[in-house]
Amino acid sequence: MDHKDIGVTEASLTPNRRTVMLGALALAALPRRAGAADVAHIQRLSPAFDRMVVPDARISVVASGIRWAEGPLWVDDGRYLLFTDPPANIIRRWQTGCVVTPFLSPSGTAGTDPKLVREPGANGLALDHQGRLLIANSGGRSIDRFDLVTRRREVLVDRYRGKRFNSPNDLHVACDGTIYFTDPPYGLTDGDASPLKEMPVNGVYRWTPGGAVDLIDGTLTRPNGVALSADETRLYVSVSDDVAPRIMVYDLDKTGLPRRSRVLLDAKPMRVGGAPGLPDGMKVAHDGTLVCSVPGGMMFLSPDAEPLGLISNGGPIANCAFGERGRALFLTANDRVLRVPLRAGWQDRGRPA
Structure with a gap:
């Protein structure tokens, strides 16, 4: 698919179309007054959503009692799910038919001072x-690699130009x-005002297997x-800014560096x-469907940012993962x-979950 067919620029949206799109998102994001027995609610915003999720699908709770x-x-x-709990400093494991068990503790760094580190x-x-x-590793302020067989752990990168990262938050492998x-400052108790903060920016970075680190964007x-998009021509980044929440998209060149960026979705x-x-x-x-956290829940967006479902x-949904093939x-x-x-058949079964 050509670049111009993926993503939305502000100039490409007519005022009426933008108003309709954002109006639909605003209505969909309103909290639902659900019964106490309801786990979650699925809302269909486009007929295209029917090929992804059954509207009356039964949503189940596989783990509860987590801090975050x-x-x-x-x-x-191994057919199991891992998930983190940053403030509790643990990774847990869930498998069909089994109870949730601890997988790695501490998952980040032990012995941190809560007055300085909010998410160890x-x-x-x-x-x-x-x-x-x-x-x-939010608490360790690094990107780590952990061998699932030997359980050996190593730090891949913890600095850019000699300065420690703030608290790495999310990652994607090309x-x-x-x-x-x-690398936002969420893991630091005082955020941008933390005495531990060395970076002048809250950045988006890339690390290459040769060990080089590039700053993709230091303005967010x-x-x-x-x-990354499936063809790796685009990089999506969410911005959890209270004043200007949005999702950015970066067009990447053949080397994986950005050529230009724009707001894909103003949330x-x-x-x-x-x-x-x-x-x-x-x-x-x-x-190409983007499944992303937004105010109000988890949104399914088409590649051109049309809301699908x-x-x-009733509360924040922080993240998601495809699983079970x-x-x-x-x-x-x-x-x-x-x-x-x-x-069945919507999400490519041959692609890693």
Whole structure:
């Protein structure tokens, strides 16, 4: 697909079309007065959503009692789900028919001072192409690699131009092993005012297997979730800014560096009525559909940012992960993890979850 067919520029949206789109998002994001027995609510915003999620699909809770659920990752070799709890400094594991068990503790760094470090644990997770776990180590302020067999852990990168990262939050692995990651100050107790903060920016970076680190964007206030398009020509970054919440898209050149950037989705209108949450974690399906956290829940967006569907549970939903060979979507929703069944055949089963 040609570049001009993917994504939306501000100039390409007519005022009427933009108003309709943002109005639909705002209405969809309003909190739903659901019964106490309801786990979550699926809202269809486009007929195209029917090929992804069954509207009356039964959403189940696979884990609860979590301080702040984040970083879901399906490990196909073993058929289990990992998810993080950054303030509790632990990674947990869930498998069908089994109870939730601790997987790695501490998941980040032990012995941190809570007056300085708010989130000592791991946040985002990914797998490299050798099946090793990659960890956005918020407390350790680094990107780590963890061997699932030997349980050996090593720091891949913790500095840019000699300065320590703030608190790496999320990451995505490209086909060539390059890692794109975000570095907001959320893990530091005082955020931008923290005495630990060395970086003058809250950046989006890339690390290459040769060890080089590039700053992709140093202008964002709160970079958060990050994902590549299936063809790796575009990089998506969510910005969890209270004043200007949005999702950015970067057109990448052949070397994987940005040629230009623009706002794909302005999420500010979605906060109408006090919809909970901000743009956060995201994943891109094989067909280009962006599944992303927004105020009000988890939104399915077409490649040109048209709203297709919304999953809401009355609170913030921080992140998501495809799993079970594309048959399920896992959501980290505040103090719990949800499982949403997907239409068979929609998400490419041959693509890593």
